[in-house]
Structures are given as C-alpha cells and as structure tokens.
Amino acid sequence: DSGVTQTPKHLITATGQRVTLRCSPRSGDLSVYWYQQSLDQGLQFLIQYYNGEERAKGNILERFSAQQFPDLHSELNLSSLELGDSALYFCASSVATPTDTQYFGPGTRLTVL
Amino acid sequence: GQNIDQPTEMTATEGAIVQINCTYQTSGFNGLFWYQQHAGEAPTFLSYNVLDGLEEKGRFSSFLSRSKGYSYLLLKELQMKDSASYLCAVNDYKLSFGAGTTVTVRA
Numbered sequence: 001d002s003g004v005t006q007t008p009k010h011l012i013t014a015t016g017q018r019v020t021l022r023c024s025p026r027s028g029d030l031s032v033y034w035y036q037q038s039l040d041q042g043l044q045f046l047i048q049y050y051n052g053e054e055r056a057k058g059n060i061l062e063r064f065s066a067q068q069f070p071d072l073h074s075e076l077n078l079s080s081l082e083l084g085d086s087a088l089y090f091c092a093s094s095v096a097t098p099t100d101t102q103y104f105g106p107g108t109r110l111t112v113l
Numbered sequence: 114g115q116n117i118d119q120p121t122e123m124t125a126t127e128g129a130i131v132q133i134n135c136t137y138q139t140s141g142f143n144g145l146f147w148y149q150q151h152a153g154e155a156p157t158f159l160s161y162n163v164l165d166g167l168e169e170k171g172r173f174s175s176f177l178s179r180s181k182g183y184s185y186l187l188l189k190e191l192q193m194k195d196s197a198s199y200l201c202a203v204n205d206y207k208l209s210f211g212a213g214t215t216v217t218v219r220a
Contacts, residue, residue, distance in 0.1 A: 002157070033207075033208075042210055043202075043210040044210075048207065056206060056207045099143050099204060101146070102158070104156045105155060106155050107155055109153075
C-alpha cells in the first residue's frame with residue numbers, strides 16, 4: 001500500500017459523458033501527478049500540481065482538466081469522452097518536486113462504451 | 114523530445130539472473146527511476162539513480178551511465194513473483210516512461 005488513494009476503482013460510462021476521478025496523496029506530500037496508461041501508449045504523464053498550483057503539463061487533452069484543492073486532494077475531470085479515452089488513470093504523489101520518488105495509487109479503470 | 118528504449122519481453126528461469134537494459138535520449142536529465150508493475154496494478158518504486166554507478170538493494174541492482182544514456186536493472190535469484198513489467202523512467206522535471214519490459218519467470 002503506497003498511501004495514495006484513488007476513487008472510484010472502476011468507472012463505466014458512455015461516449016460524450018463527463019467523469020471525475022479523485023486522488024488523495026500520501027500524508028505530507030505536496031505534489032500530485034496524473035498519468036494515463038493504455039495498452040498501445042504505455043504510461044503517459046498528464047499533469048502535475050504542487051500545493052494547489054499547476055506545475056507541469058504533459059500530453060493532456062483540452063477535454064481533460066485537473067485541480068488540487070486546499071486539503072491537497074486532486075480531481076481529474078474528463079469530458080466529451082471518446083472510446084479512445086478508455087484506459088487506466090493513475091495518480092501519484094511525491095514530497096515536493098519530480099526529483100522526489102513518486103508513489104502511485106491503485107488507479108481508476110475507465111471504460112467508455 | 115524524449116526517446117526511451119527497453120526490450121519488450123524477457124524470459125528467465127527461477128533462480129537465475131536477468132538484466133533489463135534501458136537507453137535514453139532526452140532533452141533534460143535529473144535522474145532515472147525503475148518501477149515494477151504487475152498487470153492491472155500500480156507501478157511500485159524499485160530504484161533511483163542520479164549519479165553514475167551501481168545502486169544495490171537486496172536482489173535488485175540498478176546501474177547508470179549518464180555519458181552513454183544507459184541504465185540497466187539487474188534482478189538476481191529470480192522468483193516467480195518477479196514476473197511483471199519493469200518500467201524505466203527518466204526524470205526531466207516530469208517522468209517520461211519507457212514502454213516497459215515484461216519479464217516472465219519460468220519454473
């Protein structure tokens with residue numbers, strides 16, 4: 001158990017819908033990272049938040065957005081869902097910077113039908 | 114851009130040693146991580162190299178050569194539970210992952 005929690009574990013929805021994935025970092029960690037893992041793309045960095053502020057962006061689509069709240073939990077919002085968005089979405093946390101070890105949550109498996 | 118290469122698959126026998134190579138060409142470098150990932154589960158941290166040389170942690174060791182853009186993960190005394198995907202990740206103020214190497218341990 002890494003100490004990072006994610007909900008829900010599984011999510012099944014239809015194309016065009018919007019979903020919210022939630023992540024709580026390890027106690028004491030200020031940075032949260034979101035990753036997408038699909039079979040053909042591997043693990044792709046989406047976005048990083050540090051203490052409530054966006055710090056780095058990867059290959060995140062405009063239909064996706066995230067935020068980190070004052071209690072440091074984070075949410076990833078996915079809208080206008082497409083079949084290709086079906087993937088495992090992982091949240092990770094670290095003490096502060098990306099040079100610190102990132103610890104991954106159990107993931108949310110999103111299936112878009 | 115980032116280019117990180119690892120072999121796709123490796124097979125070894127229980128009790129043996131396996132070496133997983135990773136080569137990288139990245140625009141920046143602040144260290145290299147190795148993670149283990151069992152199918153459908155979260156990646157778990159194995160090792161972190163920021164300076165050249167060998168880091169040993171029990172049955173697992175990791176080596177880095179920054180001048181050659183090369184790292185390897187060495188798994189010794191293989192056990193069945195070591196069957197998993199091993200991900201090499203370069204830290205350039207964000208983690209860029211290789212596609213992973215699936216290791217299958219046979220009895």
